[in-house]
Amino acid sequence: MKFDQEGNVTSFEKKKTELCQELSLQARDLRFQHTTSLTARNNCIILRMAALKAILTQESLMVLDFRGLGLERWLVLELAPQLASQTHSLPFEFRALEAILQHKVNTLQARLNEVEPVILDTLESLVDPKILSADRSKLHVLLQNSKSLSELETDIKMFKDSMLKVLDEDETVEEFCLTKWTDPRVFEESSLGIDHAEEMELLLENYYMQAEELGNRARELKGLIDDSESVIFINLDSHRNVMMRLNLQLTMGSFSLSLFGLIGVAFGMNLTTAFEDDPRAFWLVTGFMFLGSGLIWRRLLSFLGRHLETSVPPRVMQTHTQTLLLLQEFLFLTHLIVLLSHGHSRG
């Protein structure tokens, strides 16, 4: 179940042990234990990029276990022509490595491109200041995509780390130039100005930089999610404060209505008052009730207005004074009505 290429594609099946003997590799080298790895072993480059497992020799690229992974189309339609085209003078392993790394970077980019607009859209609609409560299905979408983004970040980091491990040591980079070690012509050529190790370093560095840029974009996106969450919280809190003030204003209204409604209730008692037969009393008391509650409400509203604008925190003393003032005013009004009614009853 392998796949050989040098321009033309041949597909055959072989056992792992046979393959090891053929390339004089050790069984351990073909275990592919890590999800992302890139190593040079005995004149072969053995690499794994998630699902793609490949062995790259001087004149062929073998892709292992490629079936059922959605890679077939890419392998046949894109990889084959890319390897065949001999536009630049560099040896085969350069073209093959470039094709595979390009594929990996493209895959990472595709995943980021898939996640990014969803996140941006979701954030856009969540941050909208008009909404009162966050749409929870959108929150779910955000959480899912944020998780994908974390996984993508880890994958990018691992890809970068595996590249960096090769780039950090000059010897490993040289080991990656498979052709150099065997071909005497190359040895000559290198004295003519083209240094294969340097070319390999450039190639790897190029993809390292591309991965770095993807990583930067992913990090920026994470930061944007954090910032947006703060804004969502401030939005929700603001809405709540606005509603709470409205509620408070209405509670003030209800309170003043209750206070003056009590007068009505008092006059509704089956008890003897002096005003039962006074035709003006009804209008007087009713007017007093409505106007009084309107006045008190207005007073409370303006008190609230001043209260919220002062930068010093309200002290209990102050509200007590305020309460006493209100009681005074209330007593004054009560006094007034008593005087009026007495005046009336005498009259």
Add this chain to the structure above:
Amino acid sequence: MKFDQEGNVTSFEKKKTELCQELSLQARDLRFQHTTSLTARNNCIILRMAALKAILTQESLMVLDFRGLGLERWLVLELAPQLASQTHSLPFEFRALEAILQHKVNTLQARLNEVEPVILDTLESLVDPKILSADRSKLHVLLQNSKSLSELETDIKMFKDSMLKVLDEDETVEEFCLTKWTDPRVFEESSLGIDHAEEMELLLENYYMQAEELGNRARELKGLIDDSESVIFINLDSHRNVMMRLNLQLTMGSFSLSLFGLIGVAFGMNLTTAFEDDPRAFWLVTGFMFLGSGLIWRRLLSFLGRHLETSVPPRVMQTHTQTLLLLQEFLFLTHLIVLLSHGHSRG
């Protein structure tokens, strides 16, 4: 109380000092002060992985103080066969070290596998947008597992650090190849292509990478917990805002009922009005009360709707105007009923 192995298992007891003399080690080397350590001393590898303390010489592996730690089963059933199997050509210390490191990585992985699904499940149910308040027993489970995760992260970090300390210096890696230093055959063999130091580096690096992947998974899980907590907060806040709006709408209803109920209370007073005997007055006033409060409520609701949709914060001026408008409307209605009742009393 030691445990000797080279294929067959022998168990015997010895004092520490005797052991030191036998292996020409110093007493200090066998103190095992750190929970995770891996050092080469005088042709022995001395390692400790949490509960497992072992000394590895060229031809034997001694496990110290193994009783009562739940390690017996692993030691007898798995370690012995693994050491006995001579599938690859590498010397004994490689097999022994591989077996122990594999055991350690498996232990770490098992701990992560235990913690991960619990956390994912708990988060899944906590993030559920339908719930109004977080299930506190689940929060407790989450906190416990988050703590375990932190401890696991520290253990992974310490395991990685102890590996890295060996890997960072080529000399230390060479010291770990016990056979190389004594066996002349190995010296020859190394010129045949198998470099022991490199093999050791690969072996250690392999387990380092596995630990790294575990660390990445643990880190992703931590990130997911953080993200989910934000979502839980937004969910709870959204619920609160929704409830607060409902509350506000009902308060508006209660307020309008109170306002127009005051009229009923006024007519309930034992005071003389001109309408006592008018049969239509009852229906008029009752209808006015119910329709008026319905109208005012509707007006308040639409005001709230507009209020929450505007992006500019509501100003006190605005609500004052609104209040005045309401008062106007209310006075107009009062005027209307007075006119009607006067008309009626004349009629």
Add this chain to the structure above:
Amino acid sequence: MKFDQEGNVTSFEKKKTELCQELSLQARDLRFQHTTSLTARNNCIILRMAALKAILTQESLMVLDFRGLGLERWLVLELAPQLASQTHSLPFEFRALEAILQHKVNTLQARLNEVEPVILDTLESLVDPKILSADRSKLHVLLQNSKSLSELETDIKMFKDSMLKVLDEDETVEEFCLTKWTDPRVFEESSLGIDHAEEMELLLENYYMQAEELGNRARELKGLIDDSESVIFINLDSHRNVMMRLNLQLTMGSFSLSLFGLIGVAFGMNLTTAFEDDPRAFWLVTGFMFLGSGLIWRRLLSFLGRHLETSVPPRVMQTHTQTLLLLQEFLFLTHLIVLLSHGHSRG
């Protein structure tokens, strides 16, 4: 479509391949794949700073694809004179590189200068303790600018990284001194005290430091946004607590009014009481209602005051006791009025 300069400006069009041949560069070198790069290749410095792509040789600076990017004015009005002025004795590539790096740093600084006052202003107005709810349009502005700031930070980081890659290795710095390699006079001069490589290092380090300072300012700004968000939250929460206390105080008032209003309702029932004809009963009961509710309210308010000042959290027991005390007081008052009314009815 190129742009040649050595004092006088010439603009001509050439194909990429021709250019490559002319400068004996490889096609790959002119792909400009990364948004920020700075490399020396075959006696040329190839650099890209976002939109600006340039090739710098020993005696000329070529700017590629400069049309339609808003760079024309800068190129003609500023770059040309800067390159022409031969104030200091250093070779051409130094002047050109300095002009370009200065331009890049200026661009970054301009972007920071644009974002910074907007953020500071927005934060200033959002942090204002007088406002009850955050202005959501300002939050939107903040979010937009915070996003720009993140992008700017990434750009600064990438600029710094590309500089650092050159500075980290002495050889690369030397490759940047194009003149040194070819001009024998320079070789002599260097023995006279002016070391070109060191000059180049100083030049690059200078711009690296400037970018570092920009990066520091951006980081401080990010920190300020975070701190301000905390303050906004505390502000909103404080407002809410103040409103909630007012609401609670009013609810207490409404509660006491309801409690004593119940007495009025009781007396309003069409049931026979002994006091119907007692003229003092009306004033007694009305007074009892108003004074009782006033007293209870006051008691509740002082209870609230004490309640909020104690540092121990209120226990259910305590509030129960409080409730019982209230009920007792209430029963005592009821008893009093019953006694009074009985006394009256007998009288």
Add this chain to the structure above:
Amino acid sequence: MKFDQEGNVTSFEKKKTELCQELSLQARDLRFQHTTSLTARNNCIILRMAALKAILTQESLMVLDFRGLGLERWLVLELAPQLASQTHSLPFEFRALEAILQHKVNTLQARLNEVEPVILDTLESLVDPKILSADRSKLHVLLQNSKSLSELETDIKMFKDSMLKVLDEDETVEEFCLTKWTDPRVFEESSLGIDHAEEMELLLENYYMQAEELGNRARELKGLIDDSESVIFINLDSHRNVMMRLNLQLTMGSFSLSLFGLIGVAFGMNLTTAFEDDPRAFWLVTGFMFLGSGLIWRRLLSFLGRHLETSVPPRVMQTHTQTLLLLQEFLFLTHLIVLLSHGHSRG
């Protein structure tokens, strides 16, 4: 005011300048400007660990300014015997250095052991899901201990840094081996297998690792505090949501009572209705009031239940429809009672 030791303790006072001359040190070396330092100077090790200032020469350890710092007991009871015991063959400075570093690590550990259980207990009681509001005295304790933890972390970091500075360079480690430089016997001995520099490195590394483990524990504790704070917030928020729902349910009840109470108020007006003398009317209207309010409340509660379970955010449209439905139902009920009463009045 110094303290000399080589097995037996002698205490004497000397001026700093004399001491400097005696040991041929410079005055600056004895200034002890940093709270934690460890340096080798002219065949002396000068160290400071917070309060403990010491000079260690080849055959004696001088502790400076030891009075009034709570160190006396440790110095006399523990340090003296430790220095006297010559169990291992290493020179004096090793024993002395080990004793002091062990003392420092013990001090750090003691501080962590003091802070850790307090923090764990406080968190345990704060995280308790049953409590409605955080105990503020416990919050204060937590804040104090969290501050101590930060200081401890800094101290551990500084201790690690000062060790690392010595460990990073092989020469400094060798300078620490005071005996090596002067004693010819040691020079021979070193060829016998005991390398003093390596022993010193092991000794320092050992204490470095212990400090690292303490640092890890402190970091884990910090993480636990952060996680617990999130859980506390979620707990408080959940409690609030639960209370808010209860409040909302009661508000719904109050609203329906007000709505149907209005009917009672209407019938309480001193206006002529057709039902005054109908004996069934009282029970009819009363029953209508109670049953109606019960029905409406039930309807509102089930509406709330459905409202909170839907994942889409409630729209204003929906609540309007709901309001209209309620009004309809209410009008239907009103219609019903009117029909009934008319039917009755005819009967």
Add this chain to the structure above:
Amino acid sequence: MKFDQEGNVTSFEKKKTELCQELSLQARDLRFQHTTSLTARNNCIILRMAALKAILTQESLMVLDFRGLGLERWLVLELAPQLASQTHSLPFEFRALEAILQHKVNTLQARLNEVEPVILDTLESLVDPKILSADRSKLHVLLQNSKSLSELETDIKMFKDSMLKVLDEDETVEEFCLTKWTDPRVFEESSLGIDHAEEMELLLENYYMQAEELGNRARELKGLIDDSESVIFINLDSHRNVMMRLNLQLTMGSFSLSLFGLIGVAFGMNLTTAFEDDPRAFWLVTGFMFLGSGLIWRRLLSFLGRHLETSVPPRVMQTHTQTLLLLQEFLFLTHLIVLLSHGHSRG
């Protein structure tokens, strides 16, 4: 406008270009582009510490542009004597550099000492658990100081970086020892045990460590601000929960009063009941109203108590059951009163 010193102070004015020629420096070296820099150029040390720009040669220290910066007093009163005192044998540049670095560290320390107590005081008063709402003027103070702290942190970091850049390379440290390069006596002296480069390294390291300690303190302070903010949030939330519970308890009370007040309203209707003339009916119904509402309130309160203590989140089912129970109880009470009143009317 320069300032020359070697013991005695001379102040004169010179142009930059003249100065450059005199010291054979380049114009670029005197541009002082970075706020903190420390470089050796052609046997001079050129340094800038914020406002202080200085050139240090072997026998003189020139301070540039010193006017109008508040530095005069320090320059004349402190710097001059410090430079004049020749207590230690080290050359002039050591004394001058020490004086300037000491001044810089003192300035940083003074800034930290200014900010630290303000922050601690503000936090102390904000964390106070007794306060209901954060004092917003104190929040403003905190924000301002937190900003200053960030700036201070950046300055400390930049100071440390500029020191580290010198310390990292041994050659740069040697360049800083101006005397060494020219004075033959020094060359001899160095063989007598005093190594100038090492002395310079110690001097710089000393100030680096002091800056590090300042940085640690600043970082701890930042951490304390973060921790305190969490505690403030928990405090505010706790207060809110306590108030909300009180509110809920009062709402429960109001609800039960409304519920039983409805009975009173019912009896207040102008409808015929059988009890109008029963003298006991008034007391029965009134007692029923008050006792009933008291009972229901008590029941609701104990329900709330149990509700908040259970760790499982309340389910809608449960509250429904609770509601039904309440309705049942209420119906039972209604039944009772009906039975009683019927019994009475028959009697």
